[in-house]
Amino acid sequence: MAILGMSGGRTSPGTGAGPTPSRPVFWVAPLLYLAVLLAGLTAAAHNSSLATARTAAFVVGLLLLLLLERGPVRPPLALLAARLVLIVAVAALDDSGLSRALLVLVPFTAYFAFGRTAALALTGCCVAVVLALYTLSEPAWYADPEYVSDLLMLLIGLVLALSMAAVAIGEQRGRARLEEYAARVAELSATDERNRLARDIHDSLGHHLTAIAVQLEKAAAFRGHDPHAADQAVADARRSAGLALDDVRTSVRALRDDRAAPFSLPAALAELVRELDDGRIQASLQVDGEPYDALGADGAALTTLYRTAQEALTNVRRHADAGRVTVSLTFGADSARLVVADDGRGFRPGAVTVSQGFGLLGIQERARLLGGTAGIDSASGAGTRITVEIPRVVPETGA
Template sequence: MATVGLSSRRSSPDTGTSAATAAPSRPIPWVAPLLYLAVLLSGLTAAAHNGSLATARTATFVAGLLLLLLLERTPLSPPRSAALLGARLVLIVAVAALDDSGLSRALLVLVPFTAYFVFGRTAALALAGGCVAAVLALYTLDDPSWYADPAYVSDLLMLLIGLVLALSMAAVAIGEQQGRARLEEYAARIADLSATDERNRLARDIHDSLGHHLTAVAVQLEKAAAFRGHDPDAADQAVADARHSAGRALEDVRTSVRALRDDRAAPLALPTALADLVRQLDDGRVEVSLRIDGEPYAGHGPATAVLTTLYRAAQEALTNVRRHADARQVSVVLTFGADSARLVVADDGRGFRPGAVTGFGLLGIQERTRLVGGTVEVDSAPGSGTRITVEVPRTGPEPAV
């Protein structure tokens, strides 16, 4: 007898994060306006101290800062990002030339800061190096021995510190934005997985519950039609059994609806439920025996999930016997142990090759049992009957089975 136990991601070269999860980065909106305000106040204070507050030079200085602020509000997109950054650099140089306080040179840090968000780390570092080189060139043109002047050296060191802080802030901001995007993606995946799990659970319930009862109704109605002419009493009993199965199907539907609205499922009286299943199958053509050893588990929580899993497994196994096995004898043995419970359903029917079965029944048994940490074994071969063994631990996860 045969026995069976039942996309690549591209990394970003600049940030090292997955291109599939990286969100479009955008500069921190409050950094540039705050820096512009500080430069404006410093420049106006210096102009007032020099007596040049009402001059065209100061007005041009203010207009340049306002234009820079407008450019900051212009969204950056790849086709025009380089041009906008270039325009900002030119305006910053012009504003710095008009600023009596000298603080406007600090605006240079905004160029690599913004470039970090648009072009990535490499381009930002290159622009930062270009800004330092440009400042050194201006210092050299203004005073070839600038390195001996503490004021020049101090300004250069402040620029370097500003660039380091700006680039660090950009890196942290991009990491935070991408981290948030990844969390949103993971949340969406979890929602999809939860929806898939719920669909699978509903599919198992429909297959195991309604499928079983509708099969019973169909068999009983066929029996009623076959016996109508020569055994009216047997036909009437078959119709009554079909009506009973239809009522059980309706009851199961109501139970499922209540379970969807309330997670607190009532404990299952498994011995009684199994006896009812056996009674439905034992119609005179199939002899069914039921034996229960040990004390059934009681209570809510994991015990309920275990009992439901065992019941659904027995229900599906007996439904398969009714549909496919053409068996004469079926035995159902349920054993409750201290640590686990075992269900064995065996028949002397036609059997099958387990690997060749593609239906949903055995798959549903396997899925349910796996969710509570159990195992399923199917022993069968053509002409040799079938034996299904389901073993589940007494305690474990509490899935929606």
């Protein structure tokens, strides 16, 4: 009966009625039928008294059983009953005695199609059928060691078949759960990636497009009485468009290659401050501590601080109506801290609309993903102060 120790086919997660029935591996039953056929033909060849018609009927019975294996995954009870009748008939026609082993296929198949309860019930039926045949052929069979041995072997085969079916079903359900979990992880990963792309587009392109819009408005306003200032504004708008294109190319490279290009955060912040300091807004940058090139394994923390400053300064330009902005960057032993403060009109956080608050939400999400903190302090008429602190991850060195 060792050939019954196999794993079954796939199942899919159930929705209340249990898992979808599955078919055992296709080669198990045919292999057992072949073994019985060879044993029966060998016994017939060594016993010339066996009728040819009986041998032919034995072979036909095995062929019919093989055809039944191609039936539906969940066969009707009539089909299971027909299989049981055929097995009994084949066992009666086979003098080798091996055909009785086919009885284990009935509960084994039922386990996959109908579950454990049906399989146990059919196991009892198979044992009852064998006991009935023994009683009809030899009323005192229990005194014959050969009959008792055959019955014990059948019981062992049935137990092994049910055990292996239970293991196979458990493995199938476990695989189905793993596939479901994998699908959920893939969905969550896709969602995280969409959110990351949304943050990058908002913080990067949004910043440059805002700068372009402001500079073009300035050019239109100064065209009549200060052509030089208007031309400078157009040049600045053209430069912002080039920076936006560079950001797009950088993002595309990042999608194709996970290795982020290193950059100097103080220099990048100085460029943002220079863009903002256009005469109407006085912007300044202060850097404390010894700068380091990376806070994390891939520079994600440096990018988070840069995007935070970018978004904060974009909001200053679009909404704050501020006259002065200060950007402070502090490199500490354990973390880096960025503070962007303005003296603008401020806002009530609860009154911010979804479209206006998306950038602020992105700041908080970026910091949280890296184990950092983000604080946004503002009130009407009191300006706005955004503080982000990201822990530093120091690479481990070998002893």
